[in-house]
Amino acid sequence: MATTSTSLESRVSIDRRIKDFSFTIFLSVSIIASLAFIFYIIYRLYNNAGFLLSWDLVTFFPSYDIDTAGFQSSIMGSIWVVGFATLFAVPVGVMTALYLEEFAGKRNRFTALIELNIQNLAGVPAVVFGLIGLAFIARGPLSWGFTVGSAAIVLAMLILPVIIIITREAIRAVPPSYKEGALALGATHWQAVSKLVIPSAVPGTATGTILAVSRAIGESAPLLLLGALSFVTFNPTGLDSGFTILPLAIFKYASDSREEFQVLASAGSLILLAILFAMNLFAILLRDYTLRKRNV
């Protein structure tokens, strides 16, 4: 038997090893719990309403007849409202973030005030935005009525602070050496920002925006105040058109006394989840694609 004076056995005491092990268990349990929850919801919904999944669900309009009831107008309504909200919020949000990060200069009272308010805006309850929209856009000075346009502006306000914060982080993550290098070649500040900083910040901004937008799709409280009717039998045709949205259509069916309609609500929830997963998947693929393209 070979004897050796070099011992490689662990010298970490038993209680330290127990701590190490139990913490790993704790972390695993946390992640399993959150995943289990979402899988349970999907399982329940699918069990309940899986048999209803067909194209009829997305091609039929709302109806009092269960055989011809579907979600087309609400899916289209959600797409219109959220689409326009994104169209309004992204340019404003990205430009605000660019200004704050690149052009506002040294941190002073003015920029500190803007920053504070952006943080505050991100914490304002959605229903408050709905009230503002009701008082100033749907009625009041603008009086655009209960339309896609009003709803899109309110949702844009809702996601704007998130987009600003995410874009600022993406811009801050761009190595300063890119800008320094560009300036040392005689580029103007704007050339350095537009040719190097912005392209490098696109992946972070895009994925963040998609995540913000996918939250907006599930949002119902503010739009409830803006006349998102639950029983709309037509698709939106423009910014001035009436609309409904998927979460409210689900709510309408779920609160019906007839059980078939409650099952239909479950099917609608599955559609909503499918849309959210698709958007998140797209965000991940986009991030991977842009990162790969950057590193060739």
Place this chain on the structure above:
Amino acid sequence: MSMISNQSQASKVAASEPRKGSNPMSSSTASRKPSEPLKFVDPVFTLKDVAVSYGNFVAVSDVNMQIPSHDITAFIGPSGCGKSTLLRTLNRTNDLIPGAKVHGSLFYHDADLYHPSASAVEVRRRIGMVFQKPNPFPKSIYENIAFGPKVNGRPKKSELDDIVEKSLKSAALWDEVKDRLNESALGLSGGQQQRLCIARSIAVEPEVILMDEPCSALDPIATLRIEELMAELKKQYTIVIVTHNMQQAARVSSYTAFYVTEVNLTSDRRTGKLVEFNETKKMFSTPDDERTEAYVTGKMG
């Protein structure tokens, strides 16, 4: 003594009186007497009482020197002595740091670098900079070189091709990358990336290239290649290099400026000062100042 003779090297030194200590053996106390400040014919930079401050903090002060054209001037000194700060003021890169201020007069040929009518963008186009860490853009090799010419005008594709080839050849990188110009510059090795950054600087045809510790992130072989490249480039460009590596200063430069950090005992403020600026040969054999000698012989870090 005539101001100009026709030799190279020393000819640029228009010394107003015969300088002592030209004989390396005469390292007596007599040679300790500070010689006249170096003066050059048509210097690229002329610094008079230059100081750089950040808010209340004075990073470096009382700098008086001239930097000759088409030659390599090295800035050496311990960390925190303000040599990098001073280098960055030469092409107004320091402007980008909030609160940074330059005092005194800093002339590029006969133009005041900090005159209100001087454009920092134009200054930086004429006076390029290579940074400590290679910083290629996340673009292809071709686009890295083409970036400078593109932001400074609208060159035609054929012109760009020529510029890219010429710049890469000048930076001794062409043979290594000519078959993969459209691949990402981030895939190059550290030494190649730094030569790419030098090529990128050359592409906008500057007169001066400032180098801020360009080899500190590179291995000895890559360092050697950059040094060979510098020796080649000084025929066409004026180079000012900050280096922590004294052997490097001794190998590549013709003139060396030595800075130290002076600590004010009453206020505990630390300020960089220029101790001595002389021919590199003299700096490393018979410097005028004892502090220089202590530093270059390793007695003071």
